[in-house]
Amino acid sequence: MSAKKKAWVKSAFSELKSSAEEAVPVKRTRSASLAATAAKNSLRKTNSTICATNNSVVDLSLDGEQQDETDTAGISPIVSDNWIESFAPSCSDDLAVHPKKLEEVRNWLLHCQALRSKYPAQICLITGPAGSGKTATLRVLAQEFGYALQEWINPVDCEEIQTLGDQPTGNSYASSQLEAFKSFLLRASRYKSLLSAQNKRILLVEDFPNILLKDAAATFEELMDEYMNYGKSPLVFIVADSKSRVLNISYKLFTDQLKAKLRIEHISFNAIAATIMQRSMKRFGTLMQQEQHKALYKLPTQNVMDSIVVCAQGDIRNALINLHFGSLKGAPSMATKQLQLNVSAPSKGRKRKATNTLKSIGRDESITMMHALGRVFNPKYAEDNAQRLLHSPEDLAEAFCTEPRNFVNFIHANYLPHFLDISHAMEAVNDLGVADMLLQEYRDDSLGLVGLNIAVRGCMVPNVAPVSGWMPVRGPKRLTIQPQLTAGEQKLLGSSYAGISKSVYASEYSSFVKIIASKNHLDK
Amino acid sequence: MALWVDKYRPRELSKLDYHKDQAENLRNLCKQSDFPHLMFYGPSGAGKKTRIMCLLREMYGVGVERLRNETMSFTTPSNRKIEVMTVSSNYHLEVNPSDAGMYDRTVVIDLIKQVAQTHQIDINGQREFKVIVISEGDELTKDAQHALRRTMEKYIATCRIILSVNSTSRIIPAIRSRCLGIRVAAPSSTEMTSVLQATCKREGLVLPPELAMRVVDKSERNLRRALLMLEASKVQQYPFTAQQEIADLDWQVYLRETANQIVSEQTPAKLEKIRDRLYELLSQGVPPNIIFRGLVEHLVNNCDMSIKAKTLEHATQYEHRMQNGAKHIFHLEAFVAQFMNIYKKFLADLVMTDDF
Numbered sequence: 001m002s003a004k005k006k007a008w009v010k011s012a013f014s015e016l017k018s019s020a021e022e023a024v025p026v027k028r029t030r031s032a033s034l035a036a037t038a039a040k041n042s043l044r045k046t047n048s049t050i051c052a053t054n055n056s057v058v059d060l061s062l063d064g065e066q067q068d069e070t071d072t073a074g075i076s077p078i079v080s081d082n083w084i085e086s087f088a089p090s091c092s093d094d095l096a097v098h099p100k101k102l103e104e105v106r107n108w109l110l111h112c113q114a115l116r117s118k119y120p121a122q123i124c125l126i127t128g129p130a131g132s133g134k135t136a137t138l139r140v141l142a143q144e145f146g147y148a149l150q151e152w153i154n155p156v157d158c159e160e161i162q163t164l165g166d167q168p169t170g171n172s173y174a175s176s177q178l179e180a181f182k183s184f185l186l187r188a189s190r191y192k193s194l195l196s197a198q199n200k201r202i203l204l205v206e207d208f209p210n211i212l213l214k215d216a217a218a219t220f221e222e223l224m225d226e227y228m229n230y231g232k233s234p235l236v237f238i239v240a241d242s243k244s245r246v247l248n249i250s251y252k253l254f255t256d257q258l259k260a261k262l263r264i265e266h267i268s269f270n271a272i273a274a275t276i277m278q279r280s281m282k283r284f285g286t287l288m289q290q291e292q293h294k295a296l297y298k299l300p301t302q303n304v305m306d307s308i309v310v311c312a313q314g315d316i317r318n319a320l321i322n323l324h325f326g327s328l329k330g331a332p333s334m335a336t337k338q339l340q341l342n343v344s345a346p347s348k349g350r351k352r353k354a355t356n357t358l359k360s361i362g363r364d365e366s367i368t369m370m371h372a373l374g375r376v377f378n379p380k381y382a383e384d385n386a387q388r389l390l391h392s393p394e395d396l397a398e399a400f401c402t403e404p405r406n407f408v409n410f411i412h413a414n415y416l417p418h419f420l421d422i423s424h425a426m427e428a429v430n431d432l433g434v435a436d437m438l439l440q441e442y443r444d445d446s447l448g449l450v451g452l453n454i455a456v457r458g459c460m461v462p463n464v465a466p467v468s469g470w471m472p473v474r475g476p477k478r479l480t481i482q483p484q485l486t487a488g489e490q491k492l493l494g495s496s497y498a499g500i501s502k503s504v505y506a507s508e509y510s511s512f513v514k515i516i517a518s519k520n521h522l523d524k
Numbered sequence: 525m526a527l528w529v530d531k532y533r534p535r536e537l538s539k540l541d542y543h544k545d546q547a548e549n550l551r552n553l554c555k556q557s558d559f560p561h562l563m564f565y566g567p568s569g570a571g572k573k574t575r576i577m578c579l580l581r582e583m584y585g586v587g588v589e590r591l592r593n594e595t596m597s598f599t600t601p602s603n604r605k606i607e608v609m610t611v612s613s614n615y616h617l618e619v620n621p622s623d624a625g626m627y628d629r630t631v632v633i634d635l636i637k638q639v640a641q642t643h644q645i646d647i648n649g650q651r652e653f654k655v656i657v658i659s660e661g662d663e664l665t666k667d668a669q670h671a672l673r674r675t676m677e678k679y680i681a682t683c684r685i686i687l688s689v690n691s692t693s694r695i696i697p698a699i700r701s702r703c704l705g706i707r708v709a710a711p712s713s714t715e716m717t718s719v720l721q722a723t724c725k726r727e728g729l730v731l732p733p734e735l736a737m738r739v740v741d742k743s744e745r746n747l748r749r750a751l752l753m754l755e756a757s758k759v760q761q762y763p764f765t766a767q768q769e770i771a772d773l774d775w776q777v778y779l780r781e782t783a784n785q786i787v788s789e790q791t792p793a794k795l796e797k798i799r800d801r802l803y804e805l806l807s808q809g810v811p812p813n814i815i816f817r818g819l820v821e822h823l824v825n826n827c828d829m830s831i832k833a834k835t836l837e838h839a840t841q842y843e844h845r846m847q848n849g850a851k852h853i854f855h856l857e858a859f860v861a862q863f864m865n866i867y868k869k870f871l872a873d874l875v876m877t878d879d880f
Binding site: 421503 | 850
């Protein structure tokens, strides 16, 4: 008897559930059940020993916490399981988001309120890099405006189909999730939760149903159309930026056309600036010094705090996690290392501070292609050593080692306007040629990186006097060779055309055939 | 209404205009029941394809001339669909795998398998094998050539392969050794003039001998080009005069103009304009090696004796890189930049010596 069948039987006679459960073990052979019980016993034993050891360890730490709780219970009732929540911003001043962006979201909410009676179903799309405070902003502002947030979470939807007992086909499975999403949108926007006090709701979708991630722009558009007509609450989509095209939801689902049609407000957040981040770090610091956290945390030195900010690269969530980790009591101070090459070029007049970064923890620095192209085309030299490039070509090459061909093509398409002298340009293009040859070599994987390195270096080193100024970046050209024949030309060639290769046709026939065909045309 | 090139193409080995001894040899080859894989090699427009078709007719009879066009589609391992046009009769199939670009390997394997695995239906047919004609064999990638080598041996009972190539140097030795090589040299000037005269006679036209000579000179002993040129000239102006203007290949005109621009100014900005012009030529479908060669010829003609050697030296280097690389434009551009650099230095030196 298969597991599926069992489930089917169970569900069909659900009132007999208890007896059915009892019946199952009887059917087992005796030896099997014996083995099972033996296994259970041994498991229980090991479990209990683990528990015992655990207890002894935990007890020590619990002592402190319990004391804490008893001490602080009177002052603050907030005891959250998730420590990160205790640092969440509670009012809009706490937010680390740029005030302008905050204003944009606020305006949209005001706009929603103004139109509440007539057009309740407003849609907004918030995009931005990870950890830029998209969700936090929405939460804080929703609270301010008195909205309840209703969030969609992808259900685990295998259950429904198994209880139905039919063979699940891929199709019905997919549609059921879409149906569930649809009914969530329409119902949640109309009826309030019994548990919440607020009367107004905002729907939030951060977790996109999987079915929408696969070429489902048309389905999504239909869904949104329907929501516009029947929805009763504002709807917010939050999408984190993604580098890859395939996963880029904001690009795939929210086409410009759709945004224009449904008047979807698109607010795009930026990574959090270092100064604002510093401020919030201070806030976290003061929070940590508060009574209920004092026992757990010991503030790290300013040096470490600064390094955390540099390391996080505008990701506040990451910064907070690092801070939490670095300031736990009993942990040794985090090791930092001096950054040789400053990430942000120092502005004039200000004293250049040595920046540190965390040695072991933190995100890798990632740069966009445009950024990297700028570094390649306007090579800067270190202040103290004129022989040394400020941005090492190795680092730049390494950042694009997954797609060397693409980057080299971009360099080729854009390098010329940055050169003043033909002899320098000649050296650059010479190296690009070498790079092309190396990239073509498929037998050794490492040659791709070498080729990219040569291309990058070849453009940076010879460019002694780069032309500065704003120059638009152009994409590499794509060649599509498709000889277009007119009807007359085709007739002239007859059946033999298929036997002529494209290149021979272009280099030998096309010019003459054009002349001859034009004459024949005149004759008619 | 067909082009003269097709209309007056000799259909039988006995009617060929030149290389008559070779035609006799080919006829002898056909008389035997079996014959090996063949490789016709020679410059463009020398008559390789004509000879191949004559040979097929000699073997299979008139049925070979009943041609049909087919578009065959193939699926590459990466699930990409490619379409290749073929010309075929009951006895042979003509294909141009290089049109599929980097996917030519798939075309070679699939197509040859398809053809080779089916036996001839016609029992009365004199031969028990089909023939696959692969034109532009030297444009095949190394990958495709290796694939071809294996299939050539495996299916030798049911099919023969005739390759038509410009230069044997780009064919891997393994294939060269499996084929009987037949060289088709370009016709001499006198042979070409007589062909042109004969064509005009059959069309009922009068061709002044001077004009015939000029057409032959201009066509660089490429008979196909000469015939097309003559027909285009006839369309432009008839009756012929000895000094009339001869229609020109427009990409050659364009290339000449490009070369002149390179000589006129040597700056990165100009180089960018030249790049656009090269892109234009490439997108027309003119093969990069022909562009490269044309460019070198024009530039060498335009420059001083003292820098010719250096220019040629760099040309060979970049041409080699172009064959190995994937982006032809990189290497074309590199050569142009190199020439600009040399030329600019030369001009600067000239000014210096003038001052003294």
